[in-house]
Amino acid sequence: MIGNVYIKYATEEQAQDCFTAMQGKLYNDLPIQAEFSPVTDFREAKCRVQNEGHCNRGGFCNFIHPKFINKKLRRELQDMMYDEYPEYKKARDERIERGEDEDLEDQ
Known part of the structure; x- marks a missing residue:
């Protein structure tokens, strides 16, 4: 896997x-190399070429190529997460109220 x-x-x-939690974990028999990213605005980190069509650099591009899932699956996963971790919904709602974040429905 590249990327x-x-x-x-x-x-x-x-x-x-x-x-x-990711330290020592494997994916496809390869170690996961977790690190923190300086990216603070994911909208600015997206590949504009990919957004306009197709980026020829693929996995070697230094920008994010987002993969989207359908709304039904996203809602199901979101509901499961909020059922298990209600504090996430509260924190998200507070960020939205302050204008710092958008609802996942709009992404």
Whole structure:
């Protein structure tokens, strides 16, 4: 596999917990190399060429090529997450109220 996976967390503490949990984990028999990213605005990190058509650099591009899932699956996963971790929904709602984040429905 060539490329990176980016995960955005509501808090730095949640990101640190995930980082710690990923240490020593494997994906497809290869070690996961977790690290923190300086990206603060994922919209600016997206590949504009990919958004306009097709990026020829593929996995070697230094920008994000987002992969989207359908709304039904996204809603099901989101509902499962909020059922298991209601504090995430509260934190997200507070960020939206402050204008710092958008609802996943709009992404």
